[in-house]
Amino acid sequence: EAAVTQSPRNKVAVTGGKVTLSCNQTNNHNNMYWYRQDTGHGLRLIHYSYGAGSTEKGDIPDGYKASRPSQENFSLILELATPSQTSVYFCASGDWGESAETLYFGSGTRLTVL
Amino acid sequence: GDSVTQKQGQVTLSEDDFLFINCTYSTTTYPTLFWYVQYPGQGPQLLLKVTTANNKGISRGFEATYDKGTTSFHLQKASVQESDSAVYFCALVDLSNTDKVVFGTGTRLQVSP
Numbered sequence: 728e729a730a731v732t733q734s735p736r737n738k739v740a741v742t743g744g745k746v747t748l749s750c751n752q753t754n755n756h757n758n759m760y761w762y763r764q765d766t767g768h769g770l771r772l773i774h775y776s777y778g779a780g781s782t783e784k785g786d787i788p789d790g791y792k793a794s795r796p797s798q799e800n801f802s803l804i805l806e807l808a809t810p811s812q813t814s815v816y817f818c819a820s821g822d823w824g825e826s827a828e829t830l831y832f833g834s835g836t837r838l839t840v841l
Numbered sequence: 842g843d844s845v846t847q848k849q850g851q852v853t854l855s856e857d858d859f860l861f862i863n864c865t866y867s868t869t870t871y872p873t874l875f876w877y878v879q880y881p882g883q884g885p886q887l888l889l890k891v892t893t894a895n896n897k898g899i900s901r902g903f904e905a906t907y908d909k910g911t912t913s914f915h916l917q918k919a920s921v922q923e924s925d926s927a928v929y930f931c932a933l934v935d936l937s938n939t940d941k942v943v944f945g946t947g948t949r950l951q952v953s954p
Contacts, residue, residue, distance in 0.1 A: 731884075758940050767850070769930060769946035770885070777940065785941065786842075817884050823936050829875070830942055832884025 730754065733818050733833035740840050746805040748836050750818030758821050759801040760830065761785070761793060763814040770817065776801055808840045843868040843938075845931050847945035854952050860918040862948045864905075864931035867912065872933040874914045876905055879928040879947075888916075888929070926952045 730753045740746045752759065757778045762770040772785030774793035782793040790812060792804040801820075805812055815837050821830040844867045854860060866874065871893040877885035889898035891907040891914065898905050903918045914931060931945040 760942065762944070767946065769847075770932075770944035772941060772943070775941065783939075786943075819884070819942075821942075823934065823940060828873070829887040829890060830877075830885075832886065834882070834884055 731818055731820050731831050731833040733816075733836050735836060736834065737837045738839070740805075740808045740838065742809060742840060744808050746808050746812075746838065746840075748803040748805075748816055748818075748838070750801045750803075750833060751799050752801075752818075752820040752831070753799065754820055754831060755798060756820035756822045756831075757798075758823070759795065760819045760821075761791075761801070761803045762817045762819065763787070764817060764835070765814050773803065773816075810840045812838065813840045814838060843872065843933060843935055843941070843943045845933055845943055845945040847931055847948050849948045850946070851949045851951065854921050854950070856922055856952060856954055857920045858952075860903075860916070860921045860925070860950065862916040862929055862931075862950070864914045864916065864945060865912055866914060866931070866933050868933060868935050870935055870937045871909065872935040874905070874907055875932040875934075875942075876903070876914075876916050877930040877932060877944075879930065881927075885928075885930055921950070921952045923952045923954050926950055 776795040819830040876888040879885040889900040891898040
Protein backbone atom coordinates (compact mmCIF):
# COMPACT_ATOMS: atom_id res chain seq x y z
CA GLU A 728 0.00 0.00 0.00
CA ALA A 729 1.41 3.35 -1.06
CA ALA A 730 2.12 5.64 1.88
CA VAL A 731 2.46 9.42 2.01
CA THR A 732 2.84 11.03 5.42
CA GLN A 733 2.49 14.74 6.08
CA SER A 734 3.48 16.68 9.16
CA PRO A 735 2.22 18.52 11.04
CA ARG A 736 -1.52 17.72 10.68
CA ASN A 737 -2.42 21.17 11.99
CA LYS A 738 -0.38 24.35 12.21
CA VAL A 739 -1.12 27.85 13.45
CA ALA A 740 1.36 30.51 12.36
CA VAL A 741 1.66 34.27 12.68
CA THR A 742 1.80 36.67 9.77
CA GLY A 743 5.39 37.17 8.66
CA GLY A 744 6.60 33.96 10.24
CA LYS A 745 8.31 31.07 8.49
CA VAL A 746 6.40 27.83 8.02
CA THR A 747 7.72 24.50 6.79
CA LEU A 748 5.36 21.68 5.81
CA SER A 749 6.93 18.25 5.47
CA CYS A 750 6.05 15.25 3.35
CA ASN A 751 7.55 11.76 3.32
CA GLN A 752 6.74 8.93 0.93
CA THR A 753 7.81 5.30 1.17
CA ASN A 754 6.71 4.38 -2.36
CA ASN A 755 9.99 5.17 -4.12
CA HIS A 756 8.06 7.38 -6.55
CA ASN A 757 10.03 9.87 -8.60
CA ASN A 758 7.35 12.57 -8.71
CA MET A 759 6.04 14.50 -5.73
CA TYR A 760 3.51 17.33 -5.63
CA TRP A 761 2.20 20.03 -3.31
CA TYR A 762 -1.41 21.22 -3.67
CA ARG A 763 -3.60 23.56 -1.67
CA GLN A 764 -7.33 23.02 -1.34
CA ASP A 765 -9.75 25.90 -0.92
CA THR A 766 -13.51 25.99 -1.26
CA GLY A 767 -14.46 27.01 -4.76
CA HIS A 768 -10.96 26.44 -6.13
CA GLY A 769 -10.48 22.73 -5.76
CA LEU A 770 -6.90 21.48 -5.72
CA ARG A 771 -4.33 23.90 -7.07
CA LEU A 772 -0.75 22.88 -7.83
CA ILE A 773 1.93 24.89 -6.02
CA HIS A 774 5.19 23.04 -6.74
CA TYR A 775 6.21 19.62 -7.93
CA SER A 776 9.37 17.60 -8.32
CA TYR A 777 10.73 14.96 -10.67
CA GLY A 778 13.25 13.59 -8.18
CA ALA A 779 15.87 14.48 -5.59
CA GLY A 780 17.26 17.97 -6.18
CA SER A 781 14.49 18.93 -8.60
CA THR A 782 11.72 21.45 -7.99
CA GLU A 783 9.32 22.88 -10.57
CA LYS A 784 6.79 25.69 -10.33
CA GLY A 785 3.18 24.72 -10.49
CA ASP A 786 0.25 27.00 -11.22
CA ILE A 787 0.35 29.12 -8.04
CA PRO A 788 3.99 29.21 -6.82
CA ASP A 789 4.15 32.81 -5.58
CA GLY A 790 4.92 33.02 -1.88
CA TYR A 791 6.06 29.39 -1.68
CA LYS A 792 9.36 27.56 -2.04
CA ALA A 793 9.92 23.84 -2.26
CA SER A 794 12.80 21.56 -1.39
CA ARG A 795 13.42 17.94 -2.43
CA PRO A 796 16.54 16.79 -0.58
CA SER A 797 15.93 13.09 -1.17
CA GLN A 798 13.67 10.69 -3.03
CA GLU A 799 11.50 10.32 0.07
CA ASN A 800 11.12 13.89 1.30
CA PHE A 801 9.53 16.99 -0.20
CA SER A 802 9.01 20.17 1.84
CA LEU A 803 6.92 23.25 1.23
CA ILE A 804 8.29 26.47 2.72
CA LEU A 805 6.46 29.70 3.39
CA GLU A 806 9.21 32.23 4.16
CA LEU A 807 6.82 35.05 5.11
CA ALA A 808 3.41 33.59 5.84
CA THR A 809 0.32 35.66 5.08
CA PRO A 810 -3.37 35.13 6.04
CA SER A 811 -4.16 34.39 2.37
CA GLN A 812 -2.09 31.22 2.73
CA THR A 813 -4.53 29.82 5.25
CA SER A 814 -5.63 26.59 3.59
CA VAL A 815 -5.41 22.81 3.62
CA TYR A 816 -2.23 21.56 1.96
CA PHE A 817 -1.87 18.14 0.38
CA CYS A 818 1.26 16.33 -0.67
CA ALA A 819 1.14 13.55 -3.23
CA SER A 820 3.53 11.14 -4.91
CA GLY A 821 3.25 9.15 -8.11
CA ASP A 822 4.95 7.75 -11.17
CA TRP A 823 3.66 7.62 -14.70
CA GLY A 824 5.26 4.46 -15.87
CA GLU A 825 3.55 1.09 -16.08
CA SER A 826 3.58 0.33 -12.38
CA ALA A 827 1.82 3.15 -10.57
CA GLU A 828 -0.18 5.45 -12.76
CA THR A 829 -1.94 7.52 -10.19
CA LEU A 830 -1.21 9.97 -7.40
CA TYR A 831 -1.20 8.89 -3.77
CA PHE A 832 -2.13 11.67 -1.36
CA GLY A 833 -1.32 12.32 2.24
CA SER A 834 -4.00 13.22 4.78
CA GLY A 835 -3.31 16.94 4.55
CA THR A 836 -2.03 19.77 6.75
CA ARG A 837 -4.45 22.43 7.89
CA LEU A 838 -2.57 25.73 8.11
CA THR A 839 -4.01 28.83 9.75
CA VAL A 840 -2.09 32.09 9.46
CA LEU A 841 -3.22 34.72 11.96
CA GLY B 842 -2.40 25.62 -20.43
CA ASP B 843 -4.27 22.46 -19.53
CA SER B 844 -7.51 22.91 -17.61
CA VAL B 845 -10.44 20.96 -16.24
CA THR B 846 -13.92 22.38 -15.65
CA GLN B 847 -16.53 21.07 -13.25
CA LYS B 848 -19.54 23.37 -13.24
CA GLN B 849 -21.54 21.57 -10.54
CA GLY B 850 -20.36 22.65 -7.11
CA GLN B 851 -22.87 20.47 -5.27
CA VAL B 852 -25.23 17.65 -6.17
CA THR B 853 -27.94 16.47 -3.77
CA LEU B 854 -29.61 13.10 -4.38
CA SER B 855 -31.57 10.39 -2.62
CA GLU B 856 -30.46 6.77 -2.41
CA ASP B 857 -30.98 4.81 -5.64
CA ASP B 858 -31.00 7.99 -7.74
CA PHE B 859 -28.91 8.24 -10.92
CA LEU B 860 -25.71 10.28 -10.64
CA PHE B 861 -24.23 12.41 -13.38
CA ILE B 862 -21.30 14.76 -12.76
CA ASN B 863 -20.15 16.89 -15.64
CA CYS B 864 -16.45 17.35 -16.51
CA THR B 865 -14.89 18.97 -19.54
CA TYR B 866 -11.22 19.48 -20.25
CA SER B 867 -8.91 21.56 -22.40
CA THR B 868 -5.52 20.45 -23.58
CA THR B 869 -3.51 20.41 -26.77
CA THR B 870 -3.06 16.64 -26.90
CA TYR B 871 -4.72 13.48 -25.59
CA PRO B 872 -4.27 13.32 -21.82
CA THR B 873 -4.88 10.62 -19.28
CA LEU B 874 -8.05 11.44 -17.34
CA PHE B 875 -8.97 10.62 -13.76
CA TRP B 876 -11.78 10.81 -11.29
CA TYR B 877 -10.68 11.11 -7.65
CA VAL B 878 -12.92 10.87 -4.60
CA GLN B 879 -12.29 12.60 -1.27
CA TYR B 880 -13.95 11.57 2.00
CA PRO B 881 -14.02 13.93 5.00
CA GLY B 882 -10.65 14.30 6.71
CA GLN B 883 -8.78 12.40 4.00
CA GLY B 884 -6.76 13.13 0.92
CA PRO B 885 -8.21 12.39 -2.51
CA GLN B 886 -7.95 8.82 -3.75
CA LEU B 887 -8.23 7.40 -7.23
CA LEU B 888 -11.70 6.29 -8.28
CA LEU B 889 -11.02 5.51 -11.93
CA LYS B 890 -8.69 6.33 -14.77
CA VAL B 891 -8.96 6.36 -18.55
CA THR B 892 -6.18 6.64 -21.11
CA THR B 893 -6.26 7.15 -24.84
CA ALA B 894 -5.94 3.38 -25.24
CA ASN B 895 -9.20 2.58 -23.46
CA ASN B 896 -12.15 4.95 -23.66
CA LYS B 897 -14.07 3.89 -20.58
CA GLY B 898 -13.21 3.44 -16.93
CA ILE B 899 -15.36 1.49 -14.46
CA SER B 900 -14.89 1.15 -10.72
CA ARG B 901 -17.19 0.43 -7.76
CA GLY B 902 -20.30 0.96 -9.93
CA PHE B 903 -19.04 4.30 -11.26
CA GLU B 904 -18.16 4.75 -14.91
CA ALA B 905 -16.76 7.49 -17.09
CA THR B 906 -16.28 7.64 -20.83
CA TYR B 907 -13.52 9.59 -22.55
CA ASP B 908 -15.08 11.56 -25.42
CA LYS B 909 -12.37 13.25 -27.47
CA GLY B 910 -14.94 14.88 -29.75
CA THR B 911 -16.64 16.85 -27.00
CA THR B 912 -13.57 16.82 -24.67
CA SER B 913 -15.76 15.52 -21.87
CA PHE B 914 -15.27 12.90 -19.17
CA HIS B 915 -18.53 12.76 -17.25
CA LEU B 916 -18.93 10.52 -14.19
CA GLN B 917 -22.05 8.37 -13.86
CA LYS B 918 -23.52 5.87 -11.46
CA ALA B 919 -26.83 4.13 -11.91
CA SER B 920 -27.86 3.97 -8.25
CA VAL B 921 -26.10 5.99 -5.54
CA GLN B 922 -25.86 5.04 -1.88
CA GLU B 923 -25.45 7.22 1.20
CA SER B 924 -21.86 5.97 1.46
CA ASP B 925 -21.08 7.64 -1.89
CA SER B 926 -21.38 11.06 -0.24
CA ALA B 927 -18.01 12.72 -0.85
CA VAL B 928 -16.25 15.29 -3.03
CA TYR B 929 -15.45 14.15 -6.57
CA PHE B 930 -12.62 15.67 -8.62
CA CYS B 931 -11.97 15.34 -12.30
CA ALA B 932 -8.27 15.57 -13.23
CA LEU B 933 -5.89 15.18 -16.13
CA VAL B 934 -2.22 14.66 -16.82
CA ASP B 935 -0.63 15.32 -20.19
CA LEU B 936 2.47 13.16 -20.20
CA SER B 937 3.59 14.45 -23.60
CA ASN B 938 4.20 17.83 -22.01
CA THR B 939 4.92 17.75 -18.27
CA ASP B 940 4.00 15.58 -15.31
CA LYS B 941 1.65 18.26 -13.94
CA VAL B 942 -1.66 16.88 -12.73
CA VAL B 943 -4.45 19.44 -13.06
CA PHE B 944 -7.64 19.14 -11.01
CA GLY B 945 -11.11 20.56 -11.39
CA THR B 946 -12.81 22.50 -8.61
CA GLY B 947 -14.65 19.46 -7.30
CA THR B 948 -18.31 18.44 -6.94
CA ARG B 949 -19.71 17.71 -3.49
CA LEU B 950 -22.21 14.83 -3.58
CA GLN B 951 -24.71 14.55 -0.74
CA VAL B 952 -26.87 11.43 -0.74
CA SER B 953 -29.75 11.20 1.70
CA PRO B 954 -31.17 7.85 2.84
